[in-house]
Amino acid sequence: MRKGYWTGLDVDNLIEELEALGRSEQQELGNYLQLPLMHLLKCQYQPERQTTSCRGLIQTFCLESVEQ
Template sequence: MPKLQTVATTAVPSYRDYDQDLVAWALDNAGLLRAGRWSEIDAEHLAEELEDLGKSERRALGSYLRNLVTHLLKWQYQPGLRGASWRLTVLNARTAIRGILADSPSLVPEAARLLTKTYALARANAIGETGLPDPVFPASCPFTIDQVLADDYWPE
């Protein structure tokens, strides 16, 4: 593990290389943008990172939806095991999803599609975690996106 060092920050970017230190590169390019030094900006890598940011948010949304649906399935099909941990997992996932959608409203129309897309893995996770047989869980998602995100929705 590399030795951690305290690095003094300065107002003048040091123009670090994209492939060597992504965070430093991002800070350098942010400084260049703010200073209006357009010709010095690493435009190609900046464009790639902006595209990847959207992909990352979409992946995070899908991940939270998958985890949330896994727990809603467990909640519905194992009522005797319901507890504070499952409830907190569901509530925290709902909060995180709403945060992503508030920060990136362009993902709102994709949420229902991602719910459908991630259901197969959520179902597989629920089967694996509960030990219940496959036929217990519906083949397609039994929840709407509105139900999944509603704090007062708890499947019975």
Template sequence: MTDQLSLTKPNFYDQDFNLWLENTINSLKEGKLLEVDYDHLIEELEGMGRSEKNAIKSNLRILLMHLLKYQYQPEKRSNSWRYTITEHRQRIRDSLETSPSLIPFLKEIFDKCYQDSRRLASDDTGLSINNFPPDCPFTFDEVLYLD
């Protein structure tokens, strides 16, 4: 089956992604740079960067939402909320450990994610969005490192 597929076919990437990936890796390892499908390789690398940023953004929103719920609904605190806070802190820290260059991105999106988390917390709790302060009551370090 493998020999029927060719890197020169424009749809090779779409026919068998895993095989395309293996061939691309082997071509790079062997220095066969003329065999590399650079257009799709670039597309995949760009997608990886976007995915990593989207994951950090999502984890930050969830973390901030649960911190708000935890602070503004103390009577409803649960182990589940504490677990979610710990889990999403760890996910963000893991991403930053692997890619410390994402720290400026995280700081850049922090305020926007806080605003998103206010809406999420309001929707989740049934409380008015005005119950949650317009400016984040937590510092960057408190959000990521205070356990």
């Protein structure tokens, strides 16, 4: 493609790959956010079940988010 060979380009496949990349990144973000969000909800709605490790995970997540 860099040399200008566009005639053999499978445009439909290229579009499909680009769309899949977007879905993959969305899924990765969802997986990344799932655990901290579950802990935040637990702290909010079940404070009696809150643990030190739960608070530590949330603090770590917040610090990592700020650094990025």
